Amino acid sequence: MSRKFKLMIAALFVAVSSFADSGDSTDYVSPWRDFSCTLPKGWVAFSEKDQMGYVVHILGPDDPTGVYRTGIDIHWFDSSKPGFVPLTKAVEGMRASDSLTQRSATLLRVVRGADTFARMFEINENRWLPSERLPSIKKHLHSYVAILPRGKSYWIITLSSTRSVYLDYRDTFIDFLRSFNPMGY
């Protein structure tokens, strides 16, 4: 194979890879470097401490009536922390129905994550939104919840939005789960 031909092939590789990389999403690595993910375009992430370690919140677009901002929340539950609740019990608690908010959950199903399978379910409930301002309207809230176990510890990833727009974010959530990549395990 001539040298020219090899060079052309190399140039072709570069062109194709740059084309493939010209996406518009942003890669994100958590501040404590235990996972990376791809943020949906235009969404912004920040982290904070909580009692079980750290949480990452990724905020997206506002609801059309401005009562609730769609977003993804990532919680890490470390089995070594005091007050840790095992996964089965946690899922039970999260899926428990509540007459006060007409909370109900769908059945558990399995979806494919970045390198593992995640268990996923959906929650519907009624809330007064916004909670601290008037006028406040009773609205349906919807959450996609995914659980990614890591040994005894686990991640809980939730995408919540008002029910009027939740279908717009289904693919966003699935894509996000696929991009979610645990590190250091």
Added chain:
Amino acid sequence: MRQLFLAFIFLWNQAAFAALPLDTRLNNSADPFYNVKNNPLPKTVLHLLMDNHYFVHSDGSIWSPGRGEEIRKSQIRVLIRRLKSTERLKALLKIDLILSENGSGHLTPDELKKARQILKGAWPFFTMDNRKHFSRYFSKEELYSLNLTPPDEDADPDLLSQSPLGAPPPPPLPSGFMSQIEAASPPLASVPKSGADARPSALAAPQNPASLMAASSVVQNAPLAPSPASFLPQFQALIPTPVPSQSQTPVLPPAPVAVSASPKAALPAVVKAAPSPAPSLPQAPVAPAVAAAPAVMPSPAPSAAVVPASVAAVSRVLSSPAPSPKSDEGARPSALTAPAIAASASTKKGAPPVLKSSNVVSGMTVDSIRQALSASSVIGDHAYGIAKKPKGPKTFPPLKSYSLPPLSVVSSADFEKFLLNAPYSGDPKGLLRIIDTYGQEPFRSRALNIVMNLTPAIVIDSDQMEMEAHQKAFVSQKAEGRFEATVALNSGPVLASKREFIFEDWKAMLPVSSSAYQTMGLPAPSVEALDLSARPDKVESGSWGTKTQIYSDGSERGNYSSFEMAGFLLHGLLEVEAQIEGWSAFPYQEESYAYSAQMLLYAQIKDGAKTEDFLDPQMRALFEDWLKHPARFHDFLIHSLASGQNALWDLRHIETSRRDYFIRKSYVSCPKSLAKEEVLEKSQRLDSMKKGAMSLAKAHFASESDFEKALSNLDFQASGIESHQKAPSLEDCLAYWQKEFMGSNILNDLMDEAATAEKNFRAKIGVPYVP
């Protein structure tokens, strides 16, 4: 071999293309098209697009000239920046041509008129520095009206891209503007119009303003418009290179250089130096202000007092006779910075420059045009009516650090002693006693310290709540530095429902305060529970209170229990402390801290009462979440606070590193940073009103016509925010950021304090941390 190679390339491309994700193959379908109806653009920008042959279709889509491609959301920012930059460049070159043609240094009235016309046309696209350069051509009054449009500035992408609420929204289109555009636009027969329904659904959803910022990198490769780069070769030819010195005459500041009048003649970069008279004789220095007075201006000259030293210095140089640069200096200095000019004028050998006031308007040097061209990132303060200050390094006192003072624990006996003589009536005293008894440390002592030191007014009056649901804290600082505070509490919610045909039942909690409707620009809904003269059909004990009034139209006026109101009061008192200590600037942390206090109080009361019935259904749902699913509670709090209606969210204030960076940056750019902050706050508040009005209209508590009127009224207010902005003083600005820095310093300690209190409580009662 060649055919084989071509076939291989073809197959490879096909395979690579097929391997790409579907959305990439569909030409970035995740990137929606820009629509001026969903995301209004300022009028000047729309005109700019149309002047550059872009089509703004009546459905709000924007189409590029030539190939007729629809502009995407990610492209619009770069496109506008390019068009503005082109406009600036054109105007500067036109001005330069006028000055070059004149040659003598004195503009004739006709030339001056022409120059002023060009400048006025390009003024909206000028940067702050451009405006400073050309402000001499206008009177103070003219400048005031011209500067009502803020200078073109590129917002700090680092900060704005992080904030979903980032920049204030652009003023909306006036009604009927779209039809004007359509009438003015050429027919779109040749434009491949794909139809709104062909677009991704994301277009219909409200977009995060940060998306424009975040996406700006995507468009770098997209061919959009005639970019300034395509003009550059011909325009660069018009800008001559510095002329090397030829003579041995004493050094004087650079002279105006005339560029050849005709662009064609200018192409080979023919630059003729201005006539170089003999070096001027030493003269007594004249005050720069005198030099800056433009004697040839037909309009009233700006007063000497407002002319900054930098302008004076530049004017002095421009008005001096053309020097012959010293040979050992080589080329003439290319950058004309005011301090450098001033320094060279005073320190180098030779006479101080001759000051001829008549020459002030005469010469824009090539260097100064270059400087004007290059100055594009300076944030302008004209937009906010701030007086010009001399350039130079600002020396502000360093920001003072602050730490959380040790908590002085208030004993029940001391507080009871205080209450005996406190100027409170029975109800507030009862609520304060509940806080004293059931409140958890450190929140209890913080709140009681506020009461004992400040004695805030505590009123139970729904009419003072405006748009707040439970409590509202007002703090004002008197001239002698003393704080005065009021905490208003809501006595009970007003609930109403509207049925939309048979499908949906809208339940709403409505504001009682008439001022809430006034600020939204809507009439109060015709709900009996809001009418104080209406008599209830019955009064009964229900989930919204023991004395819930039920009216004939089905609306209800509930009443909160004393225990629940004690929680509101505790929340309100901590808000008062936050406003005094400076951490009210961080709404999420402030709310999170106050909610911890409130929920711990309810938990303690529940522990004694063994029931949650003292809470209304809304608060009970929040309390249940906080108690059993704290992670979910905090997520809900964030998503709710970050909504447009709450108008409390600012991502710059969330993480410590971003927060301190933002405060320090704002502090050193005082006072314009405070002016910008105030504009942002006002526009957020108006946006919140809009969203509130929209909520009411959607739930059928406001008619469509009333809603549209309210919307146009709020839009009108939003369009006038900047022009009505009062210029803050430097002292106010410094004090503002210092206070915010103080709040930022203690925020982490406060959050740790709240987390520890919650953790101890959970450990004590054995509630696990369930997600």
